[in-house]
Structures are given as structure tokens and as C-alpha cells.
Amino acid sequence: MPIHTSIQRFQKIHTFFNGLFIFWIIFTIALIPLAILSPSTFKFTIPLELKEQADTFTGNLDSSLNLNNFRGQLSFENGPLPSTFYYHVGIIFIINLFLIFILLQLKKITTSVIRKTPFELANKNRLKYMGIALILLAFFKPIVYPFLAHTFNLPLDSPNCLTIAKSIKVDLLGIDWLYLTSGFVCLLLAEVFRVGNELKQETELTI
Amino acid sequence: MPIIVNVDVMLAKRKMKSKDLADAIGITVANLSILKTGKAKAVRFSTLAAICKELDCQPGDILEYRP
Numbered sequence: 161m162p163i164h165t166s167i168q169r170f171q172k173i174h175t176f177f178n179g180l181f182i183f184w185i186i187f188t189i190a191l192i193p194l195a196i197l198s199p200s201t202f203k204f205t206i207p208l209e210l211k212e213q214a215d216t217f218t219g220n221l222d223s224s225l226n227l228n229n230f231r232g233q234l235s236f237e238n239g240p241l242p243s244t245f246y247y248h249v250g251i252i253f254i255i256n257l258f259l260i261f262i263l264l265q266l267k268k269i270t271t272s273v274i275r276k277t278p279f280e281l282a283n284k285n286r287l288k289y290m291g292i293a294l295i296l297l298a299f300f301k302p303i304v305y306p307f308l309a310h311t312f313n314l315p316l317d318s319p320n321c322l323t324i325a326k327s328i329k330v331d332l333l334g335i336d337w338l339y340l341t342s343g344f345v346c347l348l349l350a351e352v353f354r355v356g357n358e359l360k361q362e363t364e365l366t367i
Numbered sequence: 368m369p370i371i372v373n374v375d376v377m378l379a380k381r382k383m384k385s386k387d388l389a390d391a392i393g394i395t396v397a398n399l400s401i402l403k404t405g406k407a408k409a410v411r412f413s414t415l416a417a418i419c420k421e422l423d424c425q426p427g428d429i430l431e432y433r434p
Contacts, residue, residue, distance in 0.1 A: 366408060366411060
């Protein structure tokens with residue numbers, strides 16, 4: 161495959177990562193006003209004064225429908241928030257921070273590929289950090305969820321928790337295998353990039 | 368690295384400038400500088416042959432082993 165075609169393809173991937181990165185940042189920032197504004201109760205009322213209009217209505221209407229019921233008002237009111245609201249918003253916020261970090265690393269890696277210097281040592285470190293972040297995410301649900309639930313005295317979603325010590329629970333079935341596998345693949349790629357960097361340096365220093 | 372590169376000695380003997388040698392053998396001055404300062408990890412036979420041809424010497428005159 162010609163190099164310029166590959167670079168063009170990477171420019172498209174880079175643009176995609178840029179868009180995704182901006183979207184996730186906006187989404188994460190939007191969680192803050194959501195968390196602040198959600199507890200405020202709101203109520204709005206629609207007055208229904210259909211009595212007069214109903215008097216003038218002459219069409220075929222079901223006789224069983226009592227139009228007097230329409231007089232009054234229709235009101236909407238949000239109910240009390242569930243006790244787990246902040247717990248879930250907080251978890252989504254933390255996971256988003258992880259994902260933003262991973263997307264930032266991916267963005268930098270694609271930038272270096274476009275610059276035609278993919279085997280730089282920084283890329284090895286970026287892949288390593290990505291792998292660690294993905295592995296942490298994989299263990300986030302089975303370890304951090306039960307821990308937070310216990311700390312804030314909240315009910316747990318998953319019934320599969322295993323009590324490993326007094327009041328310490330681990331949800332072994334909650335391990336995200338996709339994140340875990342991706343994390344190990346990233347760590348493997350980091351090692352490949354390290355060797356690639358050594359070979360590159362050797363080639364550069366061969367006169 | 369116990370291998371010493373004596374290109375600068377041979378250049379002085381032949382009264383030749385680094386740039387002239389680099390131009391003659393087809394490498395950059397920067398790469399020749401890497402070779403002279405001993406930072407190079409390897410030398411291609413083609414480069415070595417070109418240097419020997421230009422400086423009219425043997426590889427042993429350029430490379431020296433000091434344990």
C-alpha cells in the first residue's frame with residue numbers, strides 16, 4: 161500500500177478521534193450542571209379551561225365522555241431523586257475521565273503516525289498508560305462499585321458480590337473482559353513499540 | 368565501545384575537510400560527525416569501502432580496537 165494512502169487514512173482516524181474527544185469532554189462537563197440542577201424540584205401547570213369550548217362543540221362525541229372533567233388543571237412535578245443518583249453520576253464522571261485520557265493518548269499516537277514518526281519512545285509510554293487505564297477500568301466495576309456502595313451505604317445493582325472480608329465485597333462477575341483484553345493488548349503493543357524504537361535508533365545510527 | 372574510529376586522523380593526514388569526504392562518499396556531514404565521535408552503532412561495508420577509496424587507506428587505518 162502506498163504510504164500516502166495510509167497517511168490519508170490515518171488523518172481520517174485522527175479527525176474521528178478529535179471529534180470523539182471533544183464529544184466526551186462536552187458530555188463529561190455536561191454532567192456537572194446535570195448533577196447540580198437535577199435535585200431542584202420543578203412543577204408546571206397547564207390550565208384546562210375547556211368548558212366554554214365544549215359548550216360550543218357540536219360534533220359527534222362519545223356521550224360517555226363527561227366534558228366537565230376537563231375543567232381544572234394538569235400539573236407535572238418531578239419526584240424525589242433515587243438515593244443512588246449521585247453515586248451513578250459520579251461513576252459515569254470518573255469513567256469518562258478515564259476514557260478522555262485514553263482518547264487523548266490515541267489522538268497523540270495518530271498525530272505521531274501522521275508525522276511519520278510512529279516508533280518514538282513517547283508512543284510506547286502512551287500505549288503503556290492506555291493499557292493501565294483500560295485494566296483499571298476493567299476492575300472498576302467489580303471493586304470500586306461495591307466499595308463506593310458500602311461507603312455511602314447504597315444498594316448494589318449486582319447481586320453477584322462476593323464477601324471477601326467483613327463488609328468488603330468484590331463483584332467477580334463484573335470484570336469487564338473487553339477492557340481487560342484491550343488493556344493487555346495495549347501493554348503488548350507498548351513492548352512492540354519499545355523494540356521498534358530500539359531498531360529505529362540502531363538504523364539511524366548505522367552509517 | 369572498544370572500537371575507535373580514526374577517520375579524523377586520516378582526514379588530517381590527507382589534508383581533507385569533513386565536508387569534502389562526506390560529499391565524496393555520499394553521506395551527510397551530520398552522519399560523518401556521528402561516525403567520527405564514535406556514536407555510530409554500525410558501519411555499512413559500502414560506506415567503509417567508499418571512505419577507504421577516498422582516503423586511499425585500509426579499514427585498519429580507520430578502525431582500531433582498544434580493549
